[in-house]
Amino acid sequence: MTTASNLLTFLCLAITLLIVWRRSWPARLRLFAAQSLLLAILAGTIGVLAQRRGLFLVAAVVVVVKVWAIPRVLARIGSGAPVRPIAPGRSSGIALLVAGALVVAAYVVMLPVTAAAELPTGGAIPLAFAMALIGLALCVTGRDALSHILGFLVFENGIFGLAILATYGLPGIVEAGVFLDVLVIVLIMEAVVVQVRREHASIDVDRLRELRG
Amino acid sequence: MLLAVLAIPLVGAALLWRATNRLATTLHAVTAASTLAAGLAVAVMVNAGETLVAFDGLLRADALSAWMIALIGIVGGLAASEAPRYVVPGEPRRFYPLFHLFVFTMLLAVSTDDVGLMWVAVEGTTLASVFLVNFERTRASLEASYKYLLICSVGIAIAFLGTVLVYFAGIQQFGDETHALRYTTLLRLAPGLSPRVIELAFVFLVVGYGTKAGLAPMHTWLPDAHSEAPAPVSALMSGVLLSVGVYAIARFKPAVDAAAGPTFARGIMLTLGLLSIAVASAFLWTSPNYKRALAYSSVEHIGLVCLGLGFGGPVATAGALLHVANHALAKSAGFLMSGRIRAAYGSAEIGSVRGVMKHMPRTGAAFLTSILALVGLPPFGLFVSEVMIFAAGFKQGFPLVAGIALLLLVIAFAGLLRGVHHILYGAPAGEPVAEVAGWPSVVPVAAALGVLLLTGLAWPPGFGEALDRLAAIVSP
Numbered sequence: 001m002t003t004a005s006n007l008l009t010f011l012c013l014a015i016t017l018l019i020v021w022r023r024s025w026p027a028r029l030r031l032f033a034a035q036s037l038l039l040a041i042l043a044g045t046i047g048v049l050a051q052r053r054g055l056f057l058v059a060a061v062v063v064v065v066k067v068w069a070i071p072r073v074l075a076r077i078g079s080g081a082p083v084r085p086i087a088p089g090r091s092s093g094i095a096l097l098v099a100g101a102l103v104v105a106a107y108v109v110m111l112p113v114t115a116a117a118e119l120p121t122g123g124a125i126p127l128a129f130a131m132a133l134i135g136l137a138l139c140v141t142g143r144d145a146l147s148h149i150l151g152f153l154v155f156e157n158g159i160f161g162l163a164i165l166a167t168y169g170l171p172g173i174v175e176a177g178v179f180l181d182v183l184v185i186v187l188i189m190e191a192v193v194v195q196v197r198r199e200h201a202s203i204d205v206d207r208l209r210e211l212r213g
Numbered sequence: 214m215l216l217a218v219l220a221i222p223l224v225g226a227a228l229l230w231r232a233t234n235r236l237a238t239t240l241h242a243v244t245a246a247s248t249l250a251a252g253l254a255v256a257v258m259v260n261a262g263e264t265l266v267a268f269d270g271l272l273r274a275d276a277l278s279a280w281m282i283a284l285i286g287i288v289g290g291l292a293a294s295e296a297p298r299y300v301v302p303g304e305p306r307r308f309y310p311l312f313h314l315f316v317f318t319m320l321l322a323v324s325t326d327d328v329g330l331m332w333v334a335v336e337g338t339t340l341a342s343v344f345l346v347n348f349e350r351t352r353a354s355l356e357a358s359y360k361y362l363l364i365c366s367v368g369i370a371i372a373f374l375g376t377v378l379v380y381f382a383g384i385q386q387f388g389d390e391t392h393a394l395r396y397t398t399l400l401r402l403a404p405g406l407s408p409r410v411i412e413l414a415f416v417f418l419v420v421g422y423g424t425k426a427g428l429a430p431m432h433t434w435l436p437d438a439h440s441e442a443p444a445p446v447s448a449l450m451s452g453v454l455l456s457v458g459v460y461a462i463a464r465f466k467p468a469v470d471a472a473a474g475p476t477f478a479r480g481i482m483l484t485l486g487l488l489s490i491a492v493a494s495a496f497l498w499t500s501p502n503y504k505r506a507l508a509y510s511s512v513e514h515i516g517l518v519c520l521g522l523g524f525g526g527p528v529a530t531a532g533a534l535l536h537v538a539n540h541a542l543a544k545s546a547g548f549l550m551s552g553r554i555r556a557a558y559g560s561a562e563i564g565s566v567r568g569v570m571k572h573m574p575r576t577g578a579a580f581l582t583s584i585l586a587l588v589g590l591p592p593f594g595l596f597v598s599e600v601m602i603f604a605a606g607f608k609q610g611f612p613l614v615a616g617i618a619l620l621l622l623v624i625a626f627a628g629l630l631r632g633v634h635h636i637l638y639g640a641p642a643g644e645p646v647a648e649v650a651g652w653p654s655v656v657p658v659a660a661a662l663g664v665l666l667l668t669g670l671a672w673p674p675g676f677g678e679a680l681d682r683l684a685a686i687v688s689p
Contacts, residue, residue, distance in 0.1 A: 109413070112407065112409030112410050112412075112413055113378065113381065113410055113413065115409070116381075116382070116385050116407045116410050117381075117385070118385060132374065136367065139363075139367060140367075148363055152366060152367060152370070155370060156370055159370060159373055159374050159377065162374065162377060163377045166377060166378070166381040167377065167380050167381050170329060170376075170377065170380060170394070171327075171329060171394060173327075173329065173330060173333070174327075174330070174332065174376075177329070177330070177332070177333030177336070178333075178373065181333070181336045181340070181366075184340050185340070185362070185366050188340065188343055188344075189362065192343075192347075192355070192359050192362065195347075195350075195355055196359065
């Protein structure tokens with residue numbers, strides 16, 4: 001179980017780094033879907049090995065919501081968005097370096113948690129947290145609405161992974177609420193982005209600069 | 214009764230989804246009034262010594278919950294009385310249903326025993342209100358709602374991380390505790406929980422729910438959303454939504470204190486509280502827009518509440534909780550009046566509005582009164598709660614923190630009054646604007662300000678004891 005969870009979480013983290021590295025939107029979207037699929041497999045694997053039936057349901061919902069529904073909506077939002085050229089002075093190299101530093105930071109921050117963890121999956125907790133941190137960084141430093149959403153979703157995936165690894169999943173009502181929230185956020189984002197596009201003829205949120213002071 | 218208070222706004226919202234015109238306005242009024250009545254009934258029942266429980270303890274209202282429920286009912290009613298001004302006839306645009314859904318999510322957040330469900334409800338408040346912020350569909354309101362959705366979603370996700378860690382600590386220590394996410398369980402188990410994990414969890418919880426509460430430096434969404442939303446929504450957001458964020462932090466604080474000792478949470482709360490007051494007092498001087506100034510004033514007051522909770526002890530905690538209520542009443546009154554001024558003058562810029570006192574004497578007087586209450590002048594309630602917070606701060610050995618905060622408060626005081634003076638008394642320029650409504654329209658706001666006089670001058674019998682019971686929940 002330890003090996004399986006470590007391997008799967010590590011793959012998720014590697015995909016996160018690829019998302020940081022890649023610049024083309026469809027590629028990043030596919031990477032996000034792949035990451036979500038890996039998380040579903042992680043949930044399913046833990047479900048089998050720890051005999052938690054609830055996790056099968058969770059895995060199924062992940063597949064439906066994050067592997068299927070959300071990438072579809074995001075593709076709809078992103079269709080028409082030009083492949084973003086790398087802005088001068090902002091290369092993927094530096095972003096990857098920052099991501100690497102965040103992985104180290106994740107291990108440091110999660111020390112008390114890994115020290116207290118008794119479940120066999122505990123070792124992978126910092127990996128999931130690193131995923132969350134990198135997603136947060138993507139979200140905060142993103143230059144357009146799509147990067148914001150994608151960063152947020154990676155962040156959310158990281159927290160979801162952490163929750164499964166640390167606790168084998170939260171009570172059903174909370175899990176259900178989480179999925180519903182993520183889905184609704186993406187749908188609202190779509191509505192907002194559609195309006196931004198209509199108003200500004202671009203989804204570059206750099207143009208949202210009216211409110212200051 | 215607890216079920217009724219939750220069911221009324223939910224059913225109301227569902228019915229309002231289909232209703233139009235006159236029917237919608239009537240239904241809206243009935244829903245708001247019955248939510249208010251049910252909320253007050255809950256408060257009375259709980260104050261009589263009964264803890265209301267439903268669904269096997271999933272829903273639970275103790276004194277602190279009842280305090281918040283009553284507050285949400287009151288501010289909801291106040292905001293609802295003003296809402297019809299903002300709804301264009303024949304074009305409902307889902308304002309009423311979202312309004313009541315928003316109220317419902319806030320009520321749910323404060324009336325559940327389950328911190329997971331509380332998290333879902335707090336997240337729900339964002340989703341329900343994001344379209345309300347963008348109700349006017351201007352470029353600025355669009356930007357505000359985008360920022361609001363993004364920052365609060367990230368914030369609340371961080372709070373989820375904190376919730377996960379709390380749950381993790383619970384089940385690590387005690388195996389499969391079926392109700393490990395109930396705060397009653399949490400509080401019982403707290404002394405045995407791993408202090409380091411709980412500390413880490415609390416950091417995430419404070420950052421997460423603090424985003425929702427508008428604590429600096431996570432407050433950046435707040436001035437935009439508050440100033441761009443229609444006034445009744447601003448009143449709800451500033452009056453009670455921020456307090457719901459504080460409520461969430463206050464719910465976790467006793468468990469953290471029990472697990473990790475009181476100094477840890479105190480340090481964080483005092484730092485964030487002071488920072489919030491500092492940021493607000495600076496921006497109150499530079500803000501060119503009076504609705505934004507009111508929003509920054511909210512950051513200031515939430516910072517004060519945070520300070521009171523950080524000082525801890527019965528007096529400061531009671532002061533902080535009383536301050537939540539006082540601020541809710543004064544700020545919602547202020548926002549509702551600012552909305553009228555904005556509607557009359559067509560601008561929320563301080564520079565382009567002057568002479569309100571001359572053109573709109575009733576609105577102007579109500580606005581001025583609420584501002585005077587907000588800056589903490591006696592005889593209003595905010596003066597009393599601020600005195601409670603600061604007296605306890607000085608007495609419990611934090612003279613430096615309390616002194617700096619007091620100084621910042623004076624700066625904020627002058628900043629807010631400067632702008633308001635310009636609006637109200639500046640020489641009237643351009644065409645005179647006619648006051649649109651008569652005396653009856655000021656009655657709800659006047660009632661709110663009257664309650665503030667009550668909390669400032671003469672506490673009703675039993676009020677002090679009730680406050681002590683509240684404080685004992687947060688600071689046992």
